[in-house]
Amino acid sequence: MADENNHENGAVCYARSSRSAALTWTTLAFFAGFAGVSAFGPIVSRLKESMEISAVLMGVLSASPSLTGSLLRIPFGAAVDRMGGKKPILILLGLAGAGIIGLALLYALFPEPTAAQFPLFLLAGILCGCGIAIFSVGIPTVSYWYPQKKQGAALAAYAGLGNLAPGLFAMLLPAMVAAMGLKFSYIVWAVFVLAVFVLVMLFMKDAPYFQYREMGIEIDEDALIHACGQELLPSGAATDSLKKAGASWRTWILTYFYFINFGGFIALTVWFPTYWSEFFKMSIINAGFLTAAYSLSSSLLRVAGGRAADIFTGEKVALFSFAAVIAGSILMVLVEKSFALALLGQMIMALGMGFANAAVFKLVPRYTPAAVGGASGIVGGLGAFGGFVIPPAMGLFVAISPTSGYSNGFVVFTILTLAALGLLYVLYRYPPAEGNVL
Template sequence: MIKKIQLPLQTLNLIVGFMVWVIISSLLPYMRDDISIPASQTAIITAIPVILGSVLRIPMGYFANVIGARWVFFISFVLLLFPVYYISVADTAIDLMIGGLFLGIGGSVFSVGVTSLPKYYAKERHGFVNGIYGLGNIGTAVTTFAAPVIADQFGWTTTVKFYLVLLLVFAAFNFLWGDRKEQKMKVPITKQIKEVYKNEKLWLFSLFYFITFGSFVAFTVYLPNFLVTNFELTKVDSGLRTAGFIALATFLRPVGGWLADRFNSYKLLIGVFSLYTVAAIILAFSPNIGLYTVGCLAIAVSAGIGNGVIFKLVPQYFSKQAGTVNGIVSMMGGLGGFFPPLMLSSIHSITGQYSIGFMLLSQVALASLILVVWMMYQNKLSITSEVFNYTSQGILVTDPKGTITSINPAFTELTGFTEEEALGKKPNILRSNKQSADFYVKMWKGLKETGMWQGEIWNRRKNGEIYLQWLNISAITDETGEHVRYVGAFSDITHTQRKSS
């Protein structure tokens, strides 16, 4: 029973964590009525919670493996009581910065669930499960929509204090119903980092998540104030539109995970970054709220699906170091939400417009698209290499003149000839002289005419032992139909032949 409720419980935990994480950005228009906040500090105040919320994701993912999700969530919610109360009594911009920094604990809990929940499900369901957990992102939409409505009735300070009750309730939920018997892994974090930091996939996944989840966070903290100041929308209308952006991106996250469980993840990411590139260009040149809405919704679609796809790929490649890698990748995603608001604010202060900033975002997305294509190509090469190197059949590749250009390890195991001894030689180094010259003439004639030949052939190992092969030879052609190389695959059937006779 306890194991069955972990997915809904941890998803609700993430909702609460994210609700707390964006308190300041959601209520900033109200806070500015009571607190003197220079325009130059607005972007900094909204971005600061992202810092700790990003950096803490590495230890959060690690400790989720060491002590279990139950205790990590419980301790996190207790610690959040202090900055939430501090913000509720804040009366200076510095107070908001200090309290906002520690609100980051709410955003850091993301890496807890993506580390813990895959332990309860089969690998082929990890994309969907992490996508369901990712629905917890809706917590930002709940606060963005509800906090302004409540603040209109009770004031922003009372609204913030309501979150103290919510944190206490969920701290109790985790203490009572968290899984006490969750599988633990106590590999030192330094060892895990050493095992993965040279892996290029870690940093490429981090870059992709920097774009997708970073966009989600950035637009969450950037839109409420931006829509009020640039399009003169009401605070509640601004909150509703931001909540719509968040809801769309959040509900598409499990869709992305579900799609990644069934289709090629790299092809899905190609679609994600193609859409993102176009959407960012629309935002760069949108002259009115209509086109701006279209661009934002397109960003939400690409961010939501992209987030789900990426966290299907992470456990697929890093199952043994899942906690640490989840922490690193999700940290980069969080940092991706820190820089765009600052960049857009800085560019606007210099140029008086946001177009250049959005064009930069489009170019980063385009670069990510190119990298995904490259990764997909490299993945295909890796699969081909694995098949070539680990198949039990001996394989040799020759040029059109029959000179050996490549062999696999099974070739050496079956024949005794090493790569140094075989490359540059002809396949006749294996000849046993048990077949007549006419046999080879017919073989090459058939190969030239049909592009393939297969049959039994007696060959000789390096030690002189003669054995019977089953040999398949295929011709590889270029676009003109000319043979550019030949691939031979063979296996030893001596014992099979003896048994049948």
Template sequence: MVNFWAWALLAPLAPSLAQSMRLTPVMQGLLVALPVMIGSLGRVPVGTLTDRYGARTMFPLLSLLTIAPVLVIGHFGRSMPVLLIGAILLGTGGTTFAVGVPAVNAWFPRARRGAALGIFGIGTGGTAIASFTTIPLVKALGPTAPFNTVAVALAVVAVLCWALLRDPADHVAPAESMIRRTVDTLRMSVTWQLAILYALTFGGFVAFSVYLPTYLKSAFGLDPADAAFRTAGFIVLAVLARPLGGWLSDHLSGIHVLGGCCVLAGLFAILASIELPLMPIGTVAFLCLAAVLGAGAGAVFALVGRLAPVGKVGAVTGVVGAAGGLGGFFPPLVMGSIYGAVGDYTFGLVLLAATALLCALLAYTALRRRAAE
């Protein structure tokens, strides 16, 4: 949660940064999307390294490494080059998801992994903390306050992880090299199927968590503080729905839970694309979309726990997690480009709806056959 808090620090500030630095919609989208992209791609090697070295080593290390970009952005981010470099390095915080999933997976029996991984997934609510606290801290204590606060929190987490985390006694480091394990993981069809579905569910959540403040300001004229607060509500609901998706997958068919969430995501995206008044229909559409995306993300990793080969959960998690983050990287750029070209977001939301319905088809066909093997 703390690492994801750091990962999302730039998103609430994006509208004000765009205004003060006169950024185009595309540049603003790039600024908030860069941490997402780097944090996503970094999950591939981090997941493989976690299989080898364990969470007790990787969690403190990554938490400490994330402190540097947080302080650089907070104290020196007054120019676009510094902000872009800081945004790239800030992606380190997002890689920690690939540490926690194999760690949790190793401590729980198969029948309880969905719920356990869903509870771990609540940590993605760190993005909500960023939305709730960043602008109030800036207004109350100055522009460096949120960054100093997060840097201290990361240092505390690193110490606590080293002191309290343990790897299972039967943990065996794989003999293959990181490259070989990554290649083997990429050759498995189930890796790609789960990656595509996570790109929609978690990617959609990430995309809205970083771009919704901009969307609400542009489409409905909200001020940055109000937009950030509403975004935090979206994030909280998606995060709380994640354990529900995992729990349902433990007790029902994970395929049906995931496929149903994809269908509902498509329907709610279509409703949102109409851009009805924000109160109440627009708000209902986005909150329902948050719930089904969160539950769908929980269902995906319940299936990872069941379908990934023993000893490769970290590697599969890395690839699937990377896909989820990349699924959140492109929508802000697409939405910014569409709005810059036509002054409207409708087509971008229609694309989301079409993608969600295609993902439902994938879940009910190829992934269903894989689960039945």
């Protein structure tokens, strides 16, 4: 056990590993799993041409990783209380690795895939998305290791660094495809994921509570706090917390906010490669770099948004964020083939979504104080489902108008976010008992 987990009173902690090591391995696992968002984004235009599928099906294929990545967050996040975080992470990484290997095999067997192979590619994409659900496993895993006064910084590092994966892979994957071809690019990616799987299996350790339980040592809460520094313990009441959170109308408003902004973040990470390559006729490499500019900026701005929410309140940051998303989406609709305006609109949306994602989780304990854990699971899990729903909705505009549809599709965000402004007012109008803070 590292010195950082032994305390001055002489008490001995029998758990192995350390907080920093646990944070490192959990963050690396999330980074590797979250990269699945970009499974199809950089090359979906190629698949569309060879398969001859509609823009709507193209959107479904692009977003397929987000389906499992969102829906699996709730059950796997709840499973941490029963089995710790290591086993759920290994299961999700294993499934994601199987999906990436499946894509490599499909490209080897079908160099020019047709519509007949669409279900197989869809299945592979769904498996790739399993790794995205590691987010909800990592939050309690890291929280159990760290004392409450240090959880904020640890969770910010975990979420911020892990969220960089889609942007980096949106940039790297097209370059790899151009240099090595589709099949070998996905083989390299699969090797990376499987290497992380092996490293996590060998070196990651669950928080002291779970190690004590596995060793058959009687668990004394005071001893865990004094010897190991583990203040937060599994409550065993995850189901009750989910029920209580689900019964609150405020939970569903916050879920809608996250549906637009984090779901939208995922949706645009898979949509922008196609947008830049089809609407502006750019190479997949340049489209990948522009997508990375959006994704990386939004991820890093989420950290700044969290600090702003601490200073100005979550409501005010949400109001600013929604206004930015509306402004950016309107600009994208009115772009008319101007690269400069399109890039400006993209970056304004990155600003709005990055700040909004931080603001939503600032609002969760504010509006659902009696069921923070359950509300976080619902908001994080179902909110991420927007990454699956929004791309096909944007694809409808392309189906109607194959050229202007790529810009007109951003009206989806304008409409959804205008509704969010109205719901934000409802939250302000009917606050919790302690009164308005906006």
